[in-house]
Amino acid sequence: MEFLATLPNNLLLYVVVAHALFAIGLYGMLFRRTLIGFLISLELLLQGVGINIMAFGTYLVPDPMQARITTLFIIGIAAAEAAVFLGIAVAVFRNYQTIGVDELSKLKG
């Protein structure tokens, strides 16, 4: 019970949750069938990384502001990446009428 009471302010909990989110995102990357599904899984992966950086930077680093700034940069770069990814997905759908990753095999030998 004592352990449970300190759980919201415990580094281990955040590390475990971040790794679980990373595993979920990796599973999605392996098993989804569409480009949009890939994008959703990729966002989950980046969330896992962000939680990890915030937790370590908050609990183990003397200056916690560096982790905040790093996480803000990660959020910004993820927004840029999502914009480019969606542009590519729309262009692929226009040209091939599908975004299923198994059908997009034109470059395969």
Place this chain on the structure above:
Amino acid sequence: MFDTVIHDVYYLSFAMILVLVLGGGIIAVTSKSLIYCFFGLVGSLLGVAGLYYNLGSPLVAVMQIMIYIGAVCVAIAFGVSLTRKSEDEGVNPPDIKAAIPIVLVTAMLGSTLKGLQGRHIVASAHKIDESRIGWMLLKEYLLPFEIISILLTVAVLGAVTIALINRRIG
């Protein structure tokens, strides 16, 4: 009496945040329809914002909600509705490949926990003054800040350009 009620509500809300993060993530990668995936992603991102708030950073939590749920998720919703074709959706049935994330992440977690042994916690999440972050962004981190703004402009313009190319291949 009142104090214990406040504490119970706090722990209950924290448990709900954890359920939101992990349950939303699982819905986002396993459900058949992309619309359910989208809402699972929104729930997971909201929960992550709650975790950031609990780590003592309301600023990053608000940024997470504004940028991810306000911008990225709206863009994903447009992407889903522009490229919808329901026979493509769904997930492949689980096979031996499902061992890859489990093994990899278990190894990562094990090595992380091993490295954490003996490190002592130098800070608590509840006593953090965030008012320096603006100064730091405009002093030490000015160059990365400006580069990110240029990157965002270029990425959005590039995405529009790519999406507007209407050339038929094959």
